[in-house]
Amino acid sequence: MAQATTLSGRQWSPPPLIKNPWVRWGLILGAVIYLIFALSTLNFDPARVARGMQRSGRLLLAFLHPDFTTRGNLIFTGMLESVTMAAISTVAGFIVAVPVGFGAARNLVPMPVYLVCRGLIALSRTFQEVIIAILFVVMFGFGPFAGVLTLIFGSLGFFSKLLAEDIEEIDAVQVEAIRSTGASWLQMVSYAVVPQVLPRMIGLTLYRFDINIREAAVLGIVGAGGIGSTLNTSLRRYDYDTASAIILVIIALVMVVELSSGWIRKRVQ
Amino acid sequence: MPVLESSGIKTWQWRNQKQTLLEYAFWLALLLLMFACAKFIADRTTWGFVLDAPRQGREMLSRGVPPRWDYMSQLWRPLWDTLTIATLGTALSFVISVPVAFLAARNTTPNLLVRYIALFIIVGTRSVNSLIWALILVVVLGPGVLSGTLAIALRSVGFMGKLIYEGIEEINEEPVEAIRSTGASGAQVLSYAIWPQVITNILGVTIYRWDINLRESTVVGLVGAGGIGLQLDASINTLRWNQVSMILLVIFVSVFISEWISAKARQALI
Amino acid sequence: MLRIDSLSKRYPTGDMALKGVTLEVPDGQVMALIGPSGAGKSTLLRCINRLVEPTSGSIWLNGIDLTRLNTRELRQARRKIGMIFQEYALVERLTVMENVLAGQLGYVNFWQSWFRKFPQATIDEAFRLLDRVGLSDFPDKRADALSGGQRQRVGIARALLQNPELLLVDEPTASLDPKTSRQIMRLINELASERGLSVIISIHDVPLAQMFAQRIVGLRFGEVVYDGPPNRLTPSVLNEIYGEEDWNASGPAQDSEEKRSRLGWSSHPLRDPLQKSVEVNRSQ
Numbered sequence: 019m020a021q022a023t024t025l026s027g028r029q030w031s032p033p034p035l036i037k038n039p040w041v042r043w044g045l046i047l048g049a050v051i052y053l054i055f056a057l058s059t060l061n062f063d064p065a066r067v068a069r070g071m072q073r074s075g076r077l078l079l080a081f082l083h084p085d086f087t088t089r090g091n092l093i094f095t096g097m098l099e100s101v102t103m104a105a106i107s108t109v110a111g112f113i114v115a116v117p118v119g120f121g122a123a124r125n126l127v128p129m130p131v132y133l134v135c136r137g138l139i140a141l142s143r144t145f146q147e148v149i150i151a152i153l154f155v156v157m158f159g160f161g162p163f164a165g166v167l168t169l170i171f172g173s174l175g176f177f178s179k180l181l182a183e184d185i186e187e188i189d190a191v192q193v194e195a196i197r198s199t200g201a202s203w204l205q206m207v208s209y210a211v212v213p214q215v216l217p218r219m220i221g222l223t224l225y226r227f228d229i230n231i232r233e234a235a236v237l238g239i240v241g242a243g244g245i246g247s248t249l250n251t252s253l254r255r256y257d258y259d260t261a262s263a264i265i266l267v268i269i270a271l272v273m274v275v276e277l278s279s280g281w282i283r284k285r286v287q
Numbered sequence: 288m289p290v291l292e293s294s295g296i297k298t299w300q301w302r303n304q305k306q307t308l309l310e311y312a313f314w315l316a317l318l319l320l321m322f323a324c325a326k327f328i329a330d331r332t333t334w335g336f337v338l339d340a341p342r343q344g345r346e347m348l349s350r351g352v353p354p355r356w357d358y359m360s361q362l363w364r365p366l367w368d369t370l371t372i373a374t375l376g377t378a379l380s381f382v383i384s385v386p387v388a389f390l391a392a393r394n395t396t397p398n399l400l401v402r403y404i405a406l407f408i409i410v411g412t413r414s415v416n417s418l419i420w421a422l423i424l425v426v427v428l429g430p431g432v433l434s435g436t437l438a439i440a441l442r443s444v445g446f447m448g449k450l451i452y453e454g455i456e457e458i459n460e461e462p463v464e465a466i467r468s469t470g471a472s473g474a475q476v477l478s479y480a481i482w483p484q485v486i487t488n489i490l491g492v493t494i495y496r497w498d499i500n501l502r503e504s505t506v507v508g509l510v511g512a513g514g515i516g517l518q519l520d521a522s523i524n525t526l527r528w529n530q531v532s533m534i535l536l537v538i539f540v541s542v543f544i545s546e547w548i549s550a551k552a553r554q555a556l557i
Numbered sequence: 558m559l560r561i562d563s564l565s566k567r568y569p570t571g572d573m574a575l576k577g578v579t580l581e582v583p584d585g586q587v588m589a590l591i592g593p594s595g596a597g598k599s600t601l602l603r604c605i606n607r608l609v610e611p612t613s614g615s616i617w618l619n620g621i622d623l624t625r626l627n628t629r630e631l632r633q634a635r636r637k638i639g640m641i642f643q644e645y646a647l648v649e650r651l652t653v654m655e656n657v658l659a660g661q662l663g664y665v666n667f668w669q670s671w672f673r674k675f676p677q678a679t680i681d682e683a684f685r686l687l688d689r690v691g692l693s694d695f696p697d698k699r700a701d702a703l704s705g706g707q708r709q710r711v712g713i714a715r716a717l718l719q720n721p722e723l724l725l726v727d728e729p730t731a732s733l734d735p736k737t738s739r740q741i742m743r744l745i746n747e748l749a750s751e752r753g754l755s756v757i758i759s760i761h762d763v764p765l766a767q768m769f770a771q772r773i774v775g776l777r778f779g780e781v782v783y784d785g786p787p788n789r790l791t792p793s794v795l796n797e798i799y800g801e802e803d804w805n806a807s808g809p810a811q812d813s814e815e816k817r818s819r820l821g822w823s824s825h826p827l828r829d830p831l832q833k834s835v836e837v838n839r840s841q
Contacts, residue, residue, distance in 0.1 A: 026681040032655060032673040033697050056371040060433050070428035077427060099331070106324040109317070144542045145535070146506045148418060152523055157343045159336025162328045236416045239510065243331070249419065253426045261423075265415065272414035465646035465712075468606055469719055470636035470663025475670045479659055483650040 077258050084266055085259035089248065093264055096238065096245030097271065103165045103243055104230035110166075111173025111230075112223055118174060119181030120207075126185060135178065142175025147233050151242040162243025169230050169237075176226055177219075184215045224279035231275050235268045351528035358533045362518060366537060368432050369514035372504040376439030377497040384409075384444045385489060388451035394463075395455055395481065409452070413445025417503045421512040435512035439500050446499075447492050454488035455481070491553050498549035505538050558583055559605070559723055559755055564614035566600055566779075574600040576779040577614070582723075582755045587746060589770035589787075590759040593799050597779040598759035602725045605757075606638045607631060619722060636663035639716030641745075643728035645708040647715075649701040653692060656700050656711050657683045660718030679718070686714040690744060706737035710744070717748060724749065726758040730765065738762070742769040763795070 036042040086093065121127050121135035147168050154164035188211060201209065238246025245264060252260040389395045391405035420438035428434045458481060466480040508516020515534060522530040559582040566575040574597045582588055590598045603609040605616055607623060616623040618634065626634055639660070647656045661679045662670055669675065675683075687693050690710040700708065709729060716724060726745060730738035742758075746769050749756045760766045766773060767787035775783030775790075775798035782797050783790070796802065 027677065028681065028684055030654060030680050030684075030696065033652060052374075056375055059368065059371055060375070060436065061431055062433065066429055067433075073427045077423065099327075102324045102327045106321055106328065109321055144502070144539050146502055148506045148509060149519070149535070149538075152509070152519075153347070156347065156523070157336075157340040159333045159339075161332050163332040163337060166328055232414065232416050236418045239418065239422065243328075246419075250422060253422055256426070265419070265423075268419075269411060269414040273410060459649075461642060461644055461646040462648045464608055465640065465642055465715075466648070466659055466662065468608060468635055468638070468640040469660050469715070470632045470634070471659070471670075472632060472662075472667065474667045475662050478667070478671050479651075479662060480648050483648050487650070 077262065080258035080262040081266070083259060084263035085257075086263045086267075089252070089260050089263075092248050093245065093260075093267060096248045096264075097267060099162050100234040100238070100244035100246075101231065101271070103162050103169060103234040103237075104227060107166050107169030107173055107234075108223060108227045108230050111170045111226070112177055112219075114170060115174045115177030115181060119178040120185065122178055122182035123185035125188075135182075139175050139178050139182075142171055143179065147172045147237065148240055151237045152240045155241050160241040160243075165234060165237045165242035165244060168242055169233060172233065173226055173230065176229075177222065180222060181215065181219065184218065185211060188214055221283045224283055228272065228275050228279055232268075232272055235271075347528050350526075351532035353529070354533035354536055355527075355529040356533065358530050359537070362515065362534065362537055365508070365515040365518050366541065368435075369501070369504045369508075369516075369541070372432055372435040372439055372507065372512075372514050373497060373500040376436045376504070377443055377493060377500050379436065379440035380443035380447055380496070381489075381493050383440070384448040384451060387444065388448045388455060389477075391448065391452040392455035394458070394460070395477065405448075405452075409445050409448035411445070412441050413449060415442065415445075417442035417500075418506060418510065421507040422510050425511045430511035430513070432513035435504060435507040435514055438507055438512055439504055442503070443496050443500060447496050450492045451485070451489055454485050454492075458484040487556050491556055494549050494552045494556075498545050501545045502542055505541075558617075558619060559757075560617040561601075561605070562615045562617070564601070564604060564616065565612050566597070566604055566609065567612045574779050575604065575611070578776075578779070578781055580774065580781070580784075582757060584755055585750070585753045586772060587749050587756045587758065587770050588772045588774060589766035590757055590774050590776060591761070591763055591766055591798065592776035594761075595778075596776040596798075598776055599727055600779075601776070602640070602727050602757065602759055605723075605725060606635050606640060632663060636719055637722045639719045639721035639724045641709070641712050641716050641724070641726045641729050643731045645705070645712045645732075647700040647708055647711055650699065652697045652699055653687070653703070653711050654683060654696040657687060657714045657718055660715040663719070683714070683718055686717055689748070690714050705733050706741065709733065709737075709741050713741075713744065713748070717752075721754065724754050724756040726756060726760075728759055728761065730760065730762060738765060739768075745769075763790070 034042060036045070118135050118138060121131045122139055124132055127135075150171055151164060151168040154167050158164045158167065234244045235249075236244075236246050238244040238248065239250045241247065245268065249261060249264045249268075252258075252264065387405050387408055390397070390401050391409055393402070396402040396405070417438050420441045421435060424434035424438050428437070462484075463476060463480045466476050471479065504514050504516075505519075506516045508514040508518070509520045511517070515538065519531065519534050522528075522534060559580075561578055561580040564575055564578045565573065567573050578597075578601060590601065592598050600609055604611040605618075605623070611624060614624070618637070621634060623631070623634055648659070655673065658673070658675050658679065661675060664679075665675060684693070684696070687696060690713055692707060692710055692714070695703070695707070700711065703711070724745075729741055729745065733741060742765055745756065745758070748754070758766070758770065767790060770787060773783065773785065773787050773790060774781060775794070777798050783794055
C-alpha cells in the first residue's frame, strides 16, 4: 500500500488504552462518581483525626521502648499457643485436605463427590478465618481448640483447591501409561499422580504454615486462642508499651518463619 | 539413583540406607512434635464445651435456617461501607505501594539505604494482619469506616509491594539499555522502557488484592472498623442466628461476584 | 570521525575484555567487527557509548572525549550515537511508532515523553523513516506482534531518528534467517551511504561481513589482530582470529571425535554407540 502522498504534517497520537471511547469515558465517569460517593461516606472528621494523630504518635513512640517484661509471661504463652495452633493445624489441615482435594478433581471422581468437595472448598475460601473462629468459639468454647479447628478448615480450602487443580492438570498421558500396565486406581495414584504433585505440596505446606502463624496471632481477638487476646486487651487499655512489644514479637516471628521456610524450600528443590 | 551391589547381585532401592534412616527420623520427629502440640492444645481446652458442641451446632443451625430475609433492608448500607473499605483501601495502597516497590527493586532503586527502607516497609506491613491494623486504628482513630479503610490499605501495601517489586526485577533489561543509549534521562527510561513492561503486572496485582480485600473488609467491623462486620458482631452477640446466616449469605454472594469480576478483569489485561 | 585510543576494559572478576584497542573510523565508513564469542566485540561497542564503563583509554567522537563527560553531557553525546541491538531491544508493549519516537527522547522533556507529545517535525521524520525501512503500514501495531525482521527494522528506524553521527550495530542478524539477514545488512549499508554515517557492525557471520563492509577489524581476546579490507581475509588470517578450523571444508567431518560432537553425542563411554557398551563387556 505504498503512498505517494506527502508525509509531512501527518498527525499522530498514541493509541488509547481502551479502544472503545464509550467504554473508556463510561469507566472514567463511573470511577469519578464512585469516588465522590465513597469518600463522602468516609466521615472525615478533622478533629478526630487530629486526636488520632496524637495517639498514633504515642503508639509510634511506644515502639521505641516496647515492654516485654511486665506481661512477659502472657506474651510468651500467647505466642507459644499461636505457634502450636499454627503447627498442628497446618499438618492436620494438609492431611484432611488430601481426600477432599482428590474428591474435587474432576478427572478422578464422580459428579456428586466433586460437587460436595468443591462446595466445601468454596465455603472455606469465602469466609475469613475470624468469622469461622467466632462460630467455632460459640460451639466449642473459648480457647485454642476452636482456633485449631478454624485454621484446619482454612488450610483445607487452600490445600484442596491447589491439589485439585494440580491433579486436573496432570499429564493425562502419564496416567494412561501407568494405567495401561494394569495398575489399580490406588497404584495409579501413587505412581503417576503423587510424584508430579508432591514437591509443590511440600513448598505449599511451608507457605501455609506462614499464613497460619499470622492468622493464629489474630484469632485470639475473638477468643479462639493465641496472643491475639493479650494484644486486644493491652490496646483497649492504652497499654501501648505492651502492645508494641506484642506487635514486634509477631512481626519477628512471621519474618523468621518466612525466611526459614524460604531456605528450606530452596534446599528441598 | 541408589544402585546397590551385594555378593555380585545388583539391586535397586528407592532410597539408600542413609536416606531411609533420615526420612524415618524426620517423620518420627514430626509425629512426636504433633503429639506435643496436640497435648498442649488439649490441656487448654474446656472439654465440657467441646462435648456440648454438637448440640450447640444443631441449635445454631435450626435457629439459623431459614435466614431472616427482611434483615436485608438493614444490610445495604453496611454492604456499601464494606465495598468502600475494600475499594478505597486498595486504591490508597496502590498509591503507596507502587513508588515503594520501585524503591525496593534492585534495578530501579537509587541507593542501598533507600532500598532497605523500602523492603522494611513492605515486610513490616505484610507481617501484620489487617485485623490487627484495624484494632490499632480503632484505638487510635476511633471506630468507623476510615479506620477500616486505612487498615486494609496498610496491609495491602506489603502484599502488593512484594509482588510488584518482584515483577520489576524480572523485566527485560535490553529495551532499558536501548532507551538509555538514545540519551534519555533516568525518568524517561523509567517511564518509557520500564513502566510499559510492569503496568500489566501492577494492575493485575491490584485487582487480585481488591478481591482479597473485599473478604477482609467483611471482618474489620468485628473490631469496630466499619462495614458489615459490625452487623455480624451485633447479631452474634445477641445470638440472632437467622440474622447471622443472612449476613453470611450476603457475604458469600458478594465474594462470589467480586471473584468473577476479578477473574474477568485480569483476563482482559492479558 | 571516531577515534579510539588504547581502550581497555577489565571486569571485576579480573577478565581483561579489551586490551589497549586503538582504532580510527572515518566518516561514512562501514566497518565490520569480527571475532569469536568473548573476543570483546560487544564490550567494545558498549564502551563507545559508555553503556559499559571503560577502565582506561579515551574515545573521541568528532573532537569530544566521551570518556570525560559527566552524566548530563554524556546524555547529550549519546543522542548522536545510534545503537542497534541483537535482540532488537524494543519495548514490546508499545507500538511501532512509539518505539521509533524513542530515538528522540534525548530532545524532549519528561512530560512531553510521558504524553508522547513530540514535535511535528519529529513525527514527520519518523513516518519518513518507517516508510524508508518498509514499515509504513504498521505505525500503531504493537511491537511484539511483528516478526524478527520487522522488529529489527523498527530498531534501525529508532536509531536513525536520532540523526546520529555514528551507528553502533551489535550482531544485527544473529536472530534472523539468512534472507532477512541480507536484507537488513543491505538496508544498513544503504542508509549509511545515504547519510554519510560511520558504522561499526559487530557480526559473527564472516561471509556476510565480507559482503557488506568496506573494512574488517578482527578481534581476539580483546586485541585487534586484523585490520584491513574484506578481500584479504585469507584462511590463515581467520585462523589467527578464530583459531584452528578447516575453513574450506563443507562435507561431513572424517574425524570421529568431531562427528560425535557435531551430532550431539558426548564422549561418555556408556552412551557412545561407536564403542561397545560397557554393560555388555562386563557381563561377559
